[in-house]
Amino acid sequence: MSPGSSASDEHPPAGLRAGTATERHGTPAASDEAHAQGRAHFQAQLQQLEANALGGLDLIVEQLDRVLEALQHQDVELAQMVIADDDRVDGRYLEVHQGILSLLALQAPVAGDLRLVAALLHMIKHIERMGDQCVNIAKLIPLSGYEPPVHREMLDALAKMGAFARSEVVQSKAAFAARDVGLAEDLVRQDREINRLNREIFRLAIEIGDDPDTREWAMHMTLVARALERIGDNAVDIGEQVAFVVTGLFREFPAPRPPVPRAPQPPGTQAS
Amino acid sequence: MTTGALADRAPAGGEASLQAKPGLSVRLEQLRAFYGSAEQVKGVDLEFRANEVTAIIGPSGCGKSTMVRCINRMHEEIPGARAEGRVLLEDLDVYDPSVDVVAVRRAVGMVFQKPNPFPTMSIFDNVAAGPRLSSRRGDIRAKVEAALRGAGLWDEVADRLDEPGAGLSGGQQQRLCIARSLAVDPEVILMDEPCSALDPIATLKIEELIEELKRRVTIVIVTHNMQQAARVADRTAFMLDGRLVEIGPTQEIFTKPSDSRTEEYVTGKFG
Numbered sequence: 168m169s170p171g172s173s174a175s176d177e178h179p180p181a182g183l184r185a186g187t188a189t190e191r192h193g194t195p196a197a198s199d200e201a202h203a204q205g206r207a208h209f210q211a212q213l214q215q216l217e218a219n220a221l222g223g224l225d226l227i228v229e230q231l232d233r234v235l236e237a238l239q240h241q242d243v244e245l246a247q248m249v250i251a252d253d254d255r256v257d258g259r260y261l262e263v264h265q266g267i268l269s270l271l272a273l274q275a276p277v278a279g280d281l282r283l284v285a286a287l288l289h290m291i292k293h294i295e296r297m298g299d300q301c302v303n304i305a306k307l308i309p310l311s312g313y314e315p316p317v318h319r320e321m322l323d324a325l326a327k328m329g330a331f332a333r334s335e336v337v338q339s340k341a342a343f344a345a346r347d348v349g350l351a352e353d354l355v356r357q358d359r360e361i362n363r364l365n366r367e368i369f370r371l372a373i374e375i376g377d378d379p380d381t382r383e384w385a386m387h388m389t390l391v392a393r394a395l396e397r398i399g400d401n402a403v404d405i406g407e408q409v410a411f412v413v414t415g416l417f418r419e420f421p422a423p424r425p426p427v428p429r430a431p432q433p434p435g436t437q438a439s
Numbered sequence: 440m441t442t443g444a445l446a447d448r449a450p451a452g453g454e455a456s457l458q459a460k461p462g463l464s465v466r467l468e469q470l471r472a473f474y475g476s477a478e479q480v481k482g483v484d485l486e487f488r489a490n491e492v493t494a495i496i497g498p499s500g501c502g503k504s505t506m507v508r509c510i511n512r513m514h515e516e517i518p519g520a521r522a523e524g525r526v527l528l529e530d531l532d533v534y535d536p537s538v539d540v541v542a543v544r545r546a547v548g549m550v551f552q553k554p555n556p557f558p559t560m561s562i563f564d565n566v567a568a569g570p571r572l573s574s575r576r577g578d579i580r581a582k583v584e585a586a587l588r589g590a591g592l593w594d595e596v597a598d599r600l601d602e603p604g605a606g607l608s609g610g611q612q613q614r615l616c617i618a619r620s621l622a623v624d625p626e627v628i629l630m631d632e633p634c635s636a637l638d639p640i641a642t643l644k645i646e647e648l649i650e651e652l653k654r655r656v657t658i659v660i661v662t663h664n665m666q667q668a669a670r671v672a673d674r675t676a677f678m679l680d681g682r683l684v685e686i687g688p689t690q691e692i693f694t695k696p697s698d699s700r701t702e703e704y705v706t707g708k709f710g
Contacts, residue, residue, distance in 0.1 A: 206707040275666060277693040277705045415695030 209274045213283065216266045220287045223259045223294040224340040224405075228333060230256065230301040231398070235329040237308055238391065239322065241315060249305040256298030263291040282415060286408040290343070293401040297336070300394040300401075307387045316381040321371045321388055328364045328395045331357050335402035342409045351406035355420045361399040368392040462657035463529045463546070463626040464489040465510055470524040472505045472514055479505045481681035482524070487627070492649055492658040494672030494689065496665055498704065502681040503661045507629050510659065511547035512540050528626065545573065548620025548656075552632040554612035556604035556619070562587075563600040565615055569623040582622055589655075590618035591648045610641020617648065628652065630660040634667065646671050665705055669693050677701045 230249055237245035267288050270276060276284050335357050342351035369392070372385040403420055411417045465487040472480035480502040487493045495503040508514040509522045512533060526533045533543045556565045566583045583600075587593040592614040596607070604615050613633060620628055630649075634642040649658060649671045662668050668675050669689055676686035677698070685698045696702045703709055 209707070277665070277669070278696050278702045280706050281694055 206274075209270075209276075209280075212266075212270060212274070213276070213280060216263060216270060216287060217283065219259065219266065220263045220291050220294070221340050221344055223256065223263065223291060224336055226256050226259060227294060227297045227301070227336050227398075230298060231329065231333050231336065234301045234304045234308075235326065235333075237305065238329070239326060241308065241311070241313060241317075243309045243313065246305040246308040250302050253298050253302045256295060260291050260295040260298075263287065267291075279412070282412050286343075286412045289408050290405050293404050297398045297401045300398050303394045304391050307390055310387055311384045315384045316378065318371065318375060318381065318385065318388075321368055321375075321385065324364050324368050324371065325388060325391055325395070328361055328368070328392060331361045331364070332395045332398045332402070335361070335399050339402040339405040339409075342406055343412075346409060346413050348410050348413050351409035352420060354403045354406040358399045358403050361396055365392045365396040459654040462489040462653075462655065465547075465627055465657060465659070466525075466527040467506070467510075468525040468527065470506065470509055470522065470526060472502070472509050472522045473520065474517065475519045479681055480509070480522075483678075483681075483683045485676060485683055485686060487657055487659050488674070489657050490653050490655075491673040492653050492660060492671050493686075494668035494675045495659065495661045495678060496663075496668050496675060496704070497678035497684075498709070499663075501678045503678045504631050506678070507631060507659055507661050508549075510627070510629055511544050511549055513544075513549065545569070545623045546625055547627040547629060548623070548625035549629045549631070550613065550616050550620060550633045552635050554609060554616050554636070556607070556612050556615050558603070558605045560604055561601045562596050562604050562607070562615060565604040566618045566622045569619060573623055583618075586618040586622035589621045589652070590614045591644060591651070592618055608641070610637050610644060613637060613641070613645060614648065617645075617652075621652075625656055627657045627659065630658065632661055632663065635663065642667070665693075677704060679704070 230252060233245055234249045236242065237249065267284055270284055335354055338350060338354055338357070341347070342354070369389055372382075372389045375381055375385045407417065407420055410420075467483050467485045470480055470483045470485075471478060483502075483506060495507065497503045505514060510526055510533070512522075514520050514522055522534065528543070528546060531538065533547075557568065560568065563583055566586050567579050570577070570579050570582045584593060587596060592611060595611060596602075596615075604612065607615060613636075617628070617633075634645050637645065646667065649660070652658060653673075660668070660671065672689045674686060675689040675692040677684045677692065677696070677700075679700055685692070685696060685701045687697070691697075692701060693705060696705060
């Protein structure tokens, strides 16, 4: 036996004699067991926070459904309910925001946990903005009175836009919950449709004719279209946060193609 | 570079040691450390860059303290302990047979978990002990003052330099130990859990001091406190089971580590 191995019977000093601790906690094989004890309380808090934030997207879907219905049927009372219920969205924002502050102050999350917390902070802000856009739409509804001069084609385009916006919100939630970057990137495709419809509605409004009441209504509808377009953008922003949580890199998803400028028309040839 | 050349780097005047100067880098090449036949560090390649603070984190028993103690050849002081591989201080292999161990330890100072001032010596003598032993005496008083200033302790002890070092508070004692290593103009300072016995205010002072010290020396700090690593280190290395898992800019280790084991450790999922 070599002198080196005979010396192995000697114990290293207490501070260094922690090999057994490594075997217990340090190896990946044992980490699952330790995981449960590790920061279980913190992990539970973080999961709850994420569930609360994602629940905010469900509130947006509810608000969006009702405001779109109110728009189709010129339902002023339903629009008023949407405005009143924005307090629930704002309440959710405050609750999640406070939860994030507490977690940062008390638990000092790092790495993947830190990225998740930062993404939730972004997400809840976008949710609050989407809630405000629903209110903006709801506030436009009574301005045209109970029987406005409705233009069917425009209203149909808005309904399509609304359906896309709703679908984007639902998909952004699913992508975040599943940490699915592919699903998040797919939001851009839907957003392209929303942007196309937004331009379409703008065109319809320009071409709607000379009747002042109809034109006023059409102006309001372009504002509705703008609000829906913004909701789509917010959903894409949430999708970008999914990519950030997963990869650690923030990148803007490729912007939809810019609209092709219309060729200037000679005076007097515009639709009247 | 010979050991003599190492000593030549030390500035002659005491005041000079307060000035910024380039430190030396430390490079580990296939470093292995044993206690008898038990291998505690299992082949680590790692560079500590000059004038940077590098933190070593990892669960208890992962070999981080052992690794650091190999840098100034403290490891071999333990009976049965030995190291293999190379530890390069710039281009000097500290394990080269021609190298003088004392010169290595002067160039690479060490601060331990528990402050260990010489208990019977005065504050002044604690700091003066190193310069008195060194070949170039110079102005001892100036060196002591410069070292105490460098350790952020001068203002607190200037009027009681003759009192015993053991009479200071824990945090002051730790800074006294830092002053003691500064007094011999080291190139590198190793810190093994330097704040684990200190209260938060004393810890904060040491951390502020580390930021100051890196203008002059290269710092390697072993810590169990991940927030401390995050606060003080330019780069952070994560060790597990005697091996280096990952080293990177501290910000990356704590926001976007590339190895899943690092992620699990820093987020507290094991350790």
